[in-house]
Amino acid sequence: MELTAGMKLGIFTIIRQIGAGGMSEVYLVRDNLDRLFALKTMSSKRSYDPSFRQRFEQEARIMASLSHPNIVQLHSYFEEEGRFCLVMEYVEGGSLRELSRKIGPIPEKRALNILKQIAEALSYAHSKGIIHRDVKPSNILLDANDNVKVMDFGIARMTESPGLTKTGSQMGTLVYMSPEQIRDSKHVDEKSDIYSLGVTLYEMLTGMPPFDEKNSSDFDIRVNIVQNELPDPRDIYPHIGEESLHLFIGLTKKDKEERLSLSELLTDMLPEKQKLTESPEKTIENEGYNEEENLPLKKKGILTKAILLIAFLAILIFVSWNLGNKEEQNKEEEIVEASEEEQVLEKYEQEPKIALEMVFVEGGNFQMGSNSLPLSEKPIHKVTISSFWIGKYELTQKEWKEVMNNNPSNRKNDNLPVINVTWYDAVEFCNKLSINEGFTPCYSGSGSSITCDWNANGYRLPTEAEWEYAARGGLKSRGYEFSGSNNIDAVAWYAENSGDQTHEVGSKKPNELGIYDMSGNGWEWCWDWHEGFYYEISPTHHPKGPNTGTFRSLRGGGHGLCDSDCRVSSRLFNYPDGKYNGALRVVRAHF
Structure with missing residues (x-):
């Protein structure tokens, strides 16, 4: 019997399905x-198989034996009309895999915080004689504050009762399996979970x-895991710090006896050792008092805190003294840098973090421009673009406010695109968000x-080239005139359907890459200086626009513009300090 909203199982009322797999389904109740x-x-197709019923009951028994803040807690287990049910705490958030798919590489400090919590959960489970055997990002839940909950002990094994794993069967998810787990799933220990971690x-x-x-075939992946070392993560993302690389190598040694134990891992991650090498800002941020340090260091921490507080007060006096001079500065032409007072404030106030949803755009070649008027779109020319990440949506007012503490938009709504942003404002936002997330800012000057x-x-x-490549759908392009369709009304808010106002991001259909609103809604700033005849001299590889100019480029048209301005090839421009309807969509390089 299929479960639908409103149905009851015991005292529980079904609200909606929130997950499904080959063995089970999960509902919010x-x-x-x-x-x-x-x-x-x-x-239902598994409920008549005694071995699956036995495994389901074992999962309930395992969960009932575990009580840890980083493990999903069991509430009850019961049978209703032949249907076996596990009732667990509901974690409002998403999985680690979903987070990674949304934002790409997770900032290093954040990743290590998540790693530490998973390790603590596994260490506790191992102390109870339980091996998870399926540690992977989709089995790690995160709430809004990045609190970890490890879930899915469906194939976990108690060390004293291995009977449910048949000889020759393979338990786990291939990509995350240890070499010994591939050779023999039955005889694995806690070292296999460590490799998967x-x-x-x-x-x-x-x-x-x-x-x-x-x-890649399953066979090729198995051979790679068993015979070869895992690839260096810096080949994908070269900005990984030495501390994280050391932990990765230690956790994934092919010889399980050489792997870090969880106790060694957690010792290595003590606060005084957790110093990242991403950037100078990151090093400064990790200095000073940390409330998680051991008690003998408390006096030193208090002294450090006092020094920082004195420094902070001194900076406040200095800033107040200079308030008159602040008015003479041109705000639109400033690029945010990590000032001394900001670094001190970071000790006492957590900077806001926003989980921007990013889409991976695989690099390739495309034909940029068009043969239509105006002349600035001519000639059509071949361009090569490297892979990058781009915002799934135009930046919203909520996301802007969390970083900039203001909202220049006329019509206020958290889910509307932020508009009336100058090019200078957009650059400032990018640098601030980079610093907040522990990345190296791109802009200076x-x-x-x-x-x-x-x-x-x-x-x-x-860049204009990156923007147009993504708007056209990258390697999945179907050659549409607008981003995602030849029917503009399906994908864009523009003069004929918008009521002369912006609309909530993502309310039209996406393009081939799953990116929304690249035609219409807000006018999106790009990096390039605008030059009408630039295409005649543009380089083939990674063009970044002229070196100088008067105007900065805008792309995608907007809610108040006609359909021709919303074409993927249409080029618009404004003064960099011009605010009218300016919006933005951020990108990050993929190395």
Whole structure:
């Protein structure tokens, strides 16, 4: 019997399905006290198999024996009309895999915080004689504050009762399996979970697993895991620090006896050792008092805190003294840099983090421009683009406010695109967000002398070429006139359907890459200086626009413009300090 919303199982009312696999389905349910839970039930096609029923009951027994803040807690287990049900705490958030798919590589400090919590959960489970055997990002839940909950003990094994694993059967998810787990799933110990934890760290740091499941056979992946070392994550993302690399290598040694133990891992991650090498800002941020340090260091921490507080007060006095001079500065032409007062404030106030949803755009060649009027779109020319990440949506007012503490938009709504942003504002936002997330800012300088470090790992504006490549659908392009369709009404808010106002991001259909609103809605700033005849001299590889100019480029048209301005090839421009309807969509390089 299929479960639908409103149906009852015991005291639990089905709200909706939130997950499904080959063995089970998971539903969000409400009990008779209006509490929310996750209810896992065996799929109907498996319910008649005694071995699956036995495994399901074992999962319940294992979960009942575990009580740890980083492990999903069991509420109850029951049978209703032949249907076996596990009722667990409901974690409002998403999986680690979903986070990685949204934002790509996870900032190193954040990744190590998540790693530490997973390690603590596994260490506790191992102390109870339980081996998980399927540690992977999709089995790691995160709430809004990055609190970890390890779930899915469906193939976990108690060390004293190995009977449920048949000889020759393979338990686990191939890409995350240890060499010994591939050889013999039955005789694995806690070292196998440790290896899988290392692969999970790899995926957090790079945004992808170490093997391409789509383009590699299972046999090839097995051979690679058993015979070869895992690839260096810096080949994918070169900005990984030495501390993280050391942990990854230690966790994934092919010889399990050489792997780090979880106690060694957690010792290595003590606060005084957790110093990343991504950037000078990151080093400064990790100095000073840390409340998690051991008690003998407390006096030193208090002294450090006092010194920082004195420094902070001194900076405040200095800033107040200079307030008069602040008015003379041109705000639009300033690029944010990590000032001393900001670094001190970071000790006492957590900078906001926003989980921008990013889409991976695989690099390739495309034909840029068009043979239509105006002349600035001519000639059509071949361009080669490297892979990069781009915002799935235009930046929203909520995301802007969390970083900039203001909202220049006329019509206020958290889910509308932020508009009336100057090019200088957009660049400032990119640098601030990069610093907040622990990345190296891309921009430096001021005014017409602003430069971009193309090797930095922070957020930036797309080049015109990157923007058009993504708008056309990249390697999945179907040659549409607008981003995602030849029917503009399907994909864009523009003059004929918008009511002369912006609309919530993502409310039209996406393009071939799953990116929304690249035609219409907000006018999106790009990096390039605008020059009408630039295409005649544009380089083939990674063009970044002229070296100087008067105007900066805008792309995608907008809610108040006609359909021709919303074509993927249409080029618009404005003064860099012009605000009218300016919006943005950020990108990050993929190394």
